Amino acid sequence: MKILIADKVHQAGIDHLINAGYDVDVEIGLSEEQLIEIIPAYDALAVRSAIQVTRPIIEAGTNLKVIGRAGVGTDNIDKEAAAENGVAVVNTPEANVVSAAEQTFALMLACARNVAQANASMHAGRWDRSAYTGLELYGRTLGIIGCGKIGTLLAERAKAFGMTVHVFDPYADPDCITAIGAVLLPTLEELLRTSDVISLHIPKTPETAGMICTEQIQMMKDDVIILNVARGGICNEDALLAGLNSGKIWSVGIDVYDPEPPVNCPLVGCDRAVLNPHLGASTKEAQVRAGVQVAEAIVDELVKFS
Numbered sequence: 001m002k003i004l005i006a007d008k009v010h011q012a013g014i015d016h017l018i019n020a021g022y023d024v025d026v027e028i029g030l031s032e033e034q035l036i037e038i039i040p041a042y043d044a045l046a047v048r049s050a051i052q053v054t055r056p057i058i059e060a061g062t063n064l065k066v067i068g069r070a071g072v073g074t075d076n077i078d079k080e081a082a083a084e085n086g087v088a089v090v091n092t093p094e095a096n097v098v099s100a101a102e103q104t105f106a107l108m109l110a111c112a113r114n115v116a117q118a119n120a121s122m123h124a125g126r127w128d129r130s131a132y133t134g135l136e137l138y139g140r141t142l143g144i145i146g147c148g149k150i151g152t153l154l155a156e157r158a159k160a161f162g163m164t165v166h167v168f169d170p171y172a173d174p175d176c177i178t179a180i181g182a183v184l185l186p187t188l189e190e191l192l193r194t195s196d197v198i199s200l201h202i203p204k205t206p207e208t209a210g211m212i213c214t215e216q217i218q219m220m221k222d223d224v225i226i227l228n229v230a231r232g233g234i235c236n237e238d239a240l241l242a243g244l245n246s247g248k249i250w251s252v253g254i255d256v257y258d259p260e261p262p263v264n265c266p267l268v269g270c271d272r273a274v275l276n277p278h279l280g281a282s283t284k285e286a287q288v289r290a291g292v293q294v295a296e297a298i299v300d301e302l303v304k305f306s
Contacts, residue, residue, distance in 0.1 A: 006046065007028065009294065012288050012291050013291025016295035016299075048070045049071060054081075066089075077089055088301045092289070096280065096289070107227050110274045114251075118132045139162060142196070145211075155180045165183065210233070212228075217240075217242075217248060232260060240252050
């Protein structure tokens with residue numbers, strides 16, 4: 001069986017597939033048209049987030065049995081088309097969770113203490129010490145929207161900093177939230193009104209797209225910090241900019257965009273916005289785990305056809 005690696009999957013994952021006896025080709029940066037042309041020769045396809053696995057690609061994959069995503073989400077794969085064509089879709093839901101939680105906390109600290117802005121000032125040859133008075137996290141309330149694995153890890157770290165943790169998640173087990181020392185709130189509005197820092201850890205769906213907009217920002221405390229290391233489009237960027245310019249929002253830490261790379265992102269150039277290019281999973285450890293785990297998942301599917 002043949003496997004196509006169409007994205008930057010760690011070599012450890014590629015080696016796992018080769019050692020399992022599969023014929024592996026690595027072709028990075030292919031266009032949709034190029035993928036459509038070559039995909040009929042392959043039994044499996046492995047990607048990360050750079051490749052959109054569209055319906056035409058899937059329908060052209062006449063031998064395709066499994067698509068593996070080395071990462072948490074699968075929103076870059078047309079799962080409906082995959083299901084219709086009998087193609088399994090697998091991912092690595094736990095490979096990146098520690099890295100994503102740590103990236104969120106890094107952005108939280110950077111926003112609270114003006115780390116990025118002060119760094120830029122120093123590199124510009126200035127000494128603007130008085131301009132970058134920050135906020136302590138100790139004693140403040142972190143509001144987590146969506147408390148799955150990443151949200152749980154973030155909550156544990158926030159508790160170590162002496163923060164109170166509030167959670168809004170209609171699907172969470174109340175006992176699990178209590179076990180991590182957090183408070184489960186019944187409504188999103190209550191979380192927005194009581195939190196000093198708000199962090200999003202939910203998938204982008206028709207229900208969550210634009211969840212944080214002008215109306216929600218008006219409910220928040222003054223000097224709120226907003227973090228999005230989940231998916232682009234959950235926060236309305238124009239509303240965030242308006243909140244920053246008005247002084248309602250202290251700072252935002254954004255790691256994800258819609259589309260990616262962002263086009264005409266209104267937050268670019270705003271001194272109170274800490275912007276990263278989707279680095280949530282970009283650690284050496286997470287890349288190894290994601291590569292190996294997606295390889296294992298692909299093998300598990302392919303052996304069914306042996």
